[in-house]
Ligand SMILES: Cc1cc2nc3c(=O)[nH]c(=O)nc-3n(C[C@H](O)[C@H](O)[C@H](O)COP(=O)(O)OP(=O)(O)OC[C@H]3O[C@@H](n4cnc5c(N)ncnc54)[C@H](O)[C@@H]3O)c2cc1C
């Protein structure tokens with residue numbers, strides 16, 4: 061039985077992943093910002109076989125609550141083995157261009173909040189000399205594009221932060237896993253028309269669970285995004301800047 | 306481009322409709338106040354015809370209501386949201402020693418869909434329909450009201466919603482009584498029979514000794530062999546050596562749309578011969594996992610694509626006992642004469658346990674289910690000629706499988722349809738309902 065803390069537990073990807081953890085009989089501590097929905101999810105995961113499920117409210121922009129939330133999880137499960145960060149927003153790029161206030165808030169949700177959370181979590185795992193951090197970044201963080209570079213730059217910052225953290229925690233035996241999903245059919249992308257490249261949250265959940273079991277470092281989900289992003293990253297900047305992407 | 310999930314299993318008719326997700330049962334219905342079109346709950350599209358379609362209107366995709374609520378492992382009472390699949394329920398209950406009291410021939414249907422068509426299984430002669438084991442549910446109406454329905458509370462709406470084809474409101478969650486088992490295995494016996502008379506004898510005898518009975522008929526057989534087939538019967542195994550958590554193997558996808566229907570005369574003949582002779586002796590007996598026993602077709606995901614993009618029809622009727630033998634014979638005769646063989650013909654005797662739904666399909670007698678690739682006019686004419694037989698024998702057709710029955714036949718076969726009126730939600734409609742009440 062593993063003890064798992066999930067931030068952004070109501071995200072579609074997090075829910076699908078939590079179902080798999082529950083089916084393996086793990087203990088869960090769910091963190092999100094809607095208590096009545098959390099209660100629905102708690103009941104569900106208990107029936108699905110989780111050893112225990114507790115929950116707590118948190119708006120990730122409420123930095124003062126990050127450490128207390130981690131402590132509540134440690135208290136509820138008598139320790140934490142795995143921390144999954146799944147919260148995020150898909151900002152409206154144009155709104156971010158028109159208003160720095162909007163851009164700043166979106167950047168905070170998608171990057172700074174994770175940096176804060178991971179600071180506390182990393183220190184806890186480092187001192188324990190064990191633990192696994194899994195954070196959901198995005199392929200969008202691999203290269204800046206005009207259509208969503210605020211989101212991309214936040215996810216890019218998260219990706220680099222995780223890379224450094226992985227390097228730091230390696231010697232303490234703590235795994236840091238960066239998940240980079242491509243297009244996923246979730247409420248975040250409800251407005252998009254879905255095509256062949258789109259994956260279901262269950263597929264991403266499978267990738268996440270496997271990455272944990274195999275202690276991977278950076279994982280594109282599904283795997284073919286690694287090839288797509290390799291190609292995209294290879295395009296010289298002089299050409300890339302002319303493309304309407 | 307992935308194909309839309311908003312079509313029925315027979316992929317006929319093809320309609321254009323708008324779908325919205327509904328993810329949290331406490332949320333109001335995801336409908337704009339200004340939206341004047343009608344809507345219809347959609348489960349998993351395992352109905353063959355048009356009961357799950359609402360062309361020109363909106364579908365409320367209930368599959369997102371996929372949460373379990375409670376499971377009393379001592380009493381075998383399970384409560385979950387309406388979009389949970391029976392397959393997901395089985396995954397959770399079987400390891401704890403419980404099984405669905407009634408299950409249809411595919412496990413990929415939702416709780417809501419199973420109630421709305423009041424589905425039946427191979428144990429109808431003992432257990433009746435799915436609705437017989439339904440304890441209660443919550444019904445959300447378009448005016449936002451939420452009603453707890455059971456045999457004691459809002460009883461009329463309870464009976465109207467069971468088999469109510471999604472037209473009385475959205476079932477948000479439901480609670481069912483499960484049945485206890487001690488093994489995931491079924492003691493299965495397969496017996497070869499060479500004509501219809503033998504089928505009726507076998508059914509009579511087996512319904513007394515076996516929880517599950519069903520027969521598979523070779524539709525291409527003619528003359529004296531008319532109605533030959535395999536009789537399958539089974540009981541839950543009593544042995545405790547096989548762990549309840551034992552899994553069956555996973556399905557293979559049927560990934561492509563063949564350019565034409567793979568089911569034509571020669572391929573069908575080959576298939577039927579193989580199926581009949583798979584059974585070498587007269588009788589075989591073995592223990593099989595519940596999945597291949599109940600859900601043989603689930604082993605090939607999207608097998609409906611074998612019929613090509615024009616889709617196919619299913620014809621399922623029930624004929625009262627007194628006229629069953631003659632009518633079933635006549636139907637098989639007509640199919641055999643038309644040379645338009647059915648890939649699958651399934652025959653079973655329903656028992657006399659009353660169905661709780663106003664519009665439930667099952668009633669005592671023989672039920673026959675057949676598949677026909679959509680060959681246009683020719684197929685429709687054949688099906689109409691089968692209607693003549695069903696009608697003359699006072700039989701009826703199963704809405705869950707239908708895409709073409711006439712309004713006259715429906716009103717004749719389901720006289721209770723007028724009693725449904727006070728319970729219908731006036732914002733709800735379906736292609737089926739438009740057609741049969743026209
Ligand atoms: C291979 C196969 C074998 C089958 N075998 C059998 C069998 O043995 N016996 C049998 O009885 N049937 C059988 N069926 C038919 C199937 O069980 C029914 O059509 C079932 O209702 C499909 O459920 P669904 O979840 O896919 O619902 P859908 O087909 O999507 O919808 C069915 C109906 O339920 C309504 N509905 C869906 N969700 C809700 C909700 N939340 N609230 C209110 N109404 C709702 C819809 O409006 C619609 O009227 C079989 C189908 C297949 C494909």
Ligand SMILES: NC(=O)c1ccc[n+]([C@@H]2O[C@H](COP(=O)([O-])OP(=O)(O)OC[C@H]3O[C@@H](n4cnc5c(N)ncnc54)[C@H](OP(=O)(O)O)[C@@H]3O)[C@@H](O)[C@H]2O)c1
Pocket residue numbers: 068069070071072073074092093094118119120121145146147148149169196197198199240241242243244245246247248249
């Ligand atoms: N969907 C994709 O195509 C895709 C692709 C690549 C990466 N990702 C990443 O995958 C992760 C999961 O997203 P998803 O696709 O599953 O979308 P989702 O269902 O919309 O989940 C996002 C979750 O983040 C939560 N959240 C947003 N702001 C928050 C805040 N201030 N405090 C607390 N929680 C907050 C949301 O909570 P509320 O419900 O309370 O708003 C929501 O539950 C995200 O990090 C996303 O960036 C998604």
